[in-house]
Amino acid sequence: MGNGPKQKKPGARSKIKKYKRACLTKNRSKDLDQIQDEVIAAKASGDVTLSTLSSVEFDDDLPGGGQFFCWETSRHFPDLKSLTDHKKTREYKRRVKQIKEEKYDPDWAAGLTKEKLPPAHGDKKK
């Protein structure tokens, strides 16, 4: 109550190109579980600083040549300042917290267990 008339009609942004493009599947940003997987893989390979997650090679197509990459949100930034500014934002801090949470397991939610069977083609060579 008391917010006044709506500033924009619902769905008004659906025709603006930049919002439309952001919704496309090809522009889909990385999901949380993908990033969590990356972190797990990096830690398993003994990479404590998680340096494999940040791109180092210079790439002309990426903002800032791909030098200023935030792996938590999987976004490239044009320079160091914008990257450090980004790391102060609420969005970034929230993402860091989310990554630390346990990974979502749909099978657990559905009450499915994993079937344990002896390997079908395991003992052939012996």
Place this chain on the structure above:
Amino acid sequence: MRIEKCYFCSSPCYPGHGMKFVRNDSKQFRFCRAKCHRSFNKKRNPRKVAWTKAYRKTRGKEMSVDTTFEFEARRNRPVKYDRELMSKTIQGMQRVQEIKEAREVDFYKDRMKDAKGYKKAQAREEIANGLDLIQPAMSKNRVPEVMAKFEKNREKKANKRHDMEVN
């Protein structure tokens, strides 16, 4: 063909229903309806959306640990058809479902056993806090503990007012 489980809300997706999203890392996500698909696209966390199974299980509103769950598994190895085995399996499924339902009822009862007390306490609190609204209709002697709380609250309020005036 199998009855899949929705990635978001964990309800069954029958063949021909819902939709499947294949991510570019070839992981597959099955959704039972557009509501779940949309929520997934909005990157909502199913553990934080109140109408999903994941939410209910993480909050302890439903059974999450039970031996009856061990029967239902994602089986990827086909079993050769055997009429006797088939009938036995179906009987077994029915029996397991019976046991599961009984346990769910017990779980609910156990979860709700303190609810009455909590609700009563809450109601008492509400009455004590808003007694000035219903005071004329109340006989003071009937609920002495409520009255005591009310007196305390009134004193607090009076002190606050007094402090404000002083300041």
